[in-house]
Amino acid sequence: MSKVTVATVWLDGCSGCHMSFLDMDERLIEIAEKIEFVYSPFVDVKELPESVDLGIIEGAVSNEDDLKKALKFRKSCKFLISLGDCAINGNVPAMRNKFSVRECFDRAYHENVTEHPIDPVGEGVPALLETVKPVHQVVPVDLFVQGCPPSADTIYYVLTELLAGRTPDPTTMTRFGA
Amino acid sequence: MNLDELNEIKEKQKKYNQSFDSYIKVCVAASCKSLKSDQIKDAMREKMDEKCQVKGVGCLGLCSKGPLVSVTVDTNKQILYESVKAEDVETLFNATCKKEAAKLPQCSLDQPFFKHQQKIVLENSGEIDPEVIEDYIEKDGYQALLKVLNEYGPEEVVREMMDSGLRGRGGGGYPTGLKWATVNKARSDLKYVICNADEGDPGAFMDRAVLESDPHRIIEGMAIAAYAVGASRGYIYVRAEYPLAIERLKRAIRKARSKGFLGQNISGTSFNFEVDIRLGAGAFVCGEETALIASIEGKRGQPTPRPPYPAEVGLWGKPTLINNVETFANIAPILRKGGAWYASIGTEKSKGTKVFALAGKIENTGLIEVPMGFKLRDIIFDIGGGVPEGLKFKAVQTGGPSGGCIPEDLLDLHVSYESLREAGSIMGSGGMIIMDETSKMVEVARYFMEFCKSESCGKCTPCRVGTVHMHDILDRIAKGTGTEADLSLLEELCDMVGQTSLCGLGQTAPNPVLSTLKYFRHEYDNLIQKQEQPQVNQ
Amino acid sequence: MSVLTLTIDGQEVGASSDQTILDVAKAHKINIPTMCFLEGLTPWGGCRICVVDVEGAPRPLSSCTTHVTEGMVVTTTTGKLESYRKMILEMLYAEGNHTCSVCVSNGHCELQDKAQEMKMDHVRLPYLNQNMPMDSTHEHFGLDQDRCILCTRCVRVCSEIEGAQTWAVAGRGVDSHIISDLGTPWGESDSCTSCGKCVQVCPTGSLVNKGNAVNEQIKKVNFLEHLLQMRGQ
């Protein structure tokens, strides 16, 4: 029985959710028998395959690059999970939403900067969106796993349920900020 | 003041008012007054002699042709001059004295606008001088009050109201007699009567016209209501945007008190009734009964959940009767001519007449009063004169921000509370905004939602936050960046906000959206991008 | 005040006419979710989470303010009601800036509890991202408007129980916000007695004690019932 292909990505987040994923420790071995990472920070693959069974997105959409990745994930992955509060409600990254990008640049790159203050815009630097958005406000998402980060047990529960063909109910185990 | 003294004044005033050969009546209601009609009146008044009477009067109805001057020559020939200017005073006055028609722009009086109306609420508007109580008495003013105080018991008055079939003219259409009966039955040492003159609906100005043209009518109506329900204190809650109406009401209250129609032991009976004015301060939500009460109590105009209804627990916790200006304006005629007479007018369930304010893209903007059951098409094309500049009619919006729009193919409905509700709108206070082919319905829905968003009092979540989201979605759709997902979320919000909001504002805020969706769905669909493009809005 | 009978969720129950539907439901262990309601304060009826279906009423009624009447038939949970309540929660989340992970009340917040109870795992409405001020001028307490859901418990406890009447709601519609005295800083208030009742009754991390880190703000509301008993109310 071929393994379930899984792709993960972390957009504007702190990678805590991916770390929590690894906290499954010995259960990773059991999981590894059933799934195969085809694109992820955990592996070296650089290109997202055309079709993937399960996509897991951590982090909010706060710049053009995040947006491209989210759109690509939605196109390629049959089932998409928003993992963690940043992906679900913007969480800490979205705390800049009450200010304009201009105000953020002034505060971070101009105020009390003595040497050569410039805006972080240019070749190779993805432009910031005006507001940081949860993933499901740019692409439809199938499952939301709350938490900052969601505990390893919660992630394990979600994965095993999905692998067994059932739809998990993460709210029984976690909540925003859990 | 008893009936004989009243009739004495009536006869004296009638004799005085008939002692002239010709009569000049200048409209000094707010919109004509803003076109300097009061200066025209003053100029003519200086010339007044015993042969030719000059009087400032209330609204003559066809405001778009203001300033209006109505001239009556040898007792029956009537001429209506339109857009009268200051320099026309000379020619107009001299011609009238010679009983001739002046060579000035005239407004034909046998056009449908005047011919097809039936006036009860507006019967004195444009006839009497609003600042002269004797003029009101000459038109049987205060007859009903004195008759009621001397011959009727409170329950009989309520019975008469029940028979008349009159329903609330504020928009809800709750049977007035039933409301009076509830307040009458409530046991309390103190009860209040409130006249709701907040008239927050944009595009509605009939209450203003009545208050400015015939203020005593409202005082008499309130006094009769107070007697019927056992109240001794009354308040008229007027919006601050109507300074002229406030001024005329204050003068009328002073005059009525000096003549003994207000105060202690009115007409020698044990009935006492005092009326005061309370000013609004710019809050549409204060048109809602419980928010209005909070405002009179000097608080933020925020509604309280009902039940309990104001009829049981109202102003300062006492039983309170609240009716709209137009409702009170119908009371005196009903008591004078009897409930059965009133019930003979209108349809089976919607009795009497209704005043409508025609505005927007229509030839004759102004006030009209027609019996219930009048055909909507005739109001717009016959009385209203149709859409100007040859443009095609598209829809008429009734009921303001809580109402809906009615398209061309439904114009043959006969106006009543029921027929308008079936068409997906409501009667509302009577504002009718006519729109032509250039109006975009999604933009109109956005306009009314923006109105509800900024007028929401903020007390309950669904209305406070829901209107913001509904407005943002409508804004996106109107700008062409809305998606299919937006539209389904909008429809879910409309249901949720309409069902769970605490008061009428939130409950009816979705109506303009639902009715434009019902009749002009294609406009929404054309604006929504077809391909499933992500909802990225910078 | 007369005794009467009514049906809630098919169950025949007795009640007295001065009780609200919520009172009766509580007395019979029937759970109706509430948010702005707090035992001991006059019901506000603003959040609308406690709406229930009452036969003959055109719309759901707020159970915290609606008094029971003889023969009333009440249904507390239907699919429709649950979707309405969930949407109200989503509105509260979208209106404020509720970043739970870094909030002092994380784990001890009634809004969080409701979201979990009603399985609200994400917010479909776009966030309003309003720029809401903070007030940390008071010596012991802080006010963070980002977390405020305008339930007005603080306003009610301050005027009804403490009597200082420091708090009030200013502005209108979505611009409504909590202010002290004349919209002046809390620390400069000459009416505030620093009793801290407002902090204890605030359901979220809006009114908090200074000096608490994330997850450490725990609130105890039972002082209210105790006080009312002492006052014989």
Place this chain on the structure above:
Amino acid sequence: MAKRTNPKVDFPSDDKRWKILNATMKRNGYEGHALIETLHTAQDSFGYLDGDVLAFVAKYLNVSKSKVYGVATFYHYFNLKPPGKHTCVICTGTACYIKGADQLIHDIEDKYKINLGGTTLDGELSVMETRCIGACSLAPAVVLDGEIIGNVEENDLLKTLSGWMV
């Protein structure tokens, strides 16, 4: 309720307007429910409601300061910032909106670089909107310094405004 004896009022200054304000409160027996009437008198005489006025009203109507501020900020009519020397209030009721009020607003906002509810920097002109002044037959209508002007054309309005902004 027992009639409260009138409080002894000490006025913040001998500015006559405080006495006018006190007269309204006195006429209503210094009752709390006269708050909105009093705020109307205050705005008509002082032009706007500042902290001193609100504190004075709160003190003598025996109403908490927070409640007075809550009421003053709830109603659209009261403003807490000084209005411009000239006021231009544009009616955005339905009839005026259908007849182009929003176009008037855009023109003014572009020309004077302020948005609705704002006052020009030199304090000359404040532009506000109001919901409906009941002059629907003269739509679009504008209230210039308290005087209703009907059937307003864009260029006439801009001409009048620039006349003020000498």
